[in-house]
Amino acid sequence: MRNSQYQPTKDKQLSDAQEVRYAKEFKQADMAGGYRKPRVKEAKRENPNLKK
Numbered sequence: 452m453r454n455s456q457y458q459p460t461k462d463k464q465l466s467d468a469q470e471v472r473y474a475k476e477f478k479q480a481d482m483a484g485g486y487r488k489p490r491v492k493e494a495k496r497e498n499p500n501l502k503k
Contacts, residue, residue: 465473481487495501 478487
């Protein structure tokens with residue numbers, strides 16, 4: 452099983468709240484660009500218990 456995580460600010464120190472906000476923004480951008488859908492489908496095939 453593979454875990455993926457958004458890391459939009461590599462090599463920078465952010466507060467936990469900033470990290471959550473960046474992750475949400477990058478996730479929204481990926482969804483808007485159509486990048487996320489095939490990856491989500493693949494991840495759900497590997498682990499059907501995943502949430503959106």
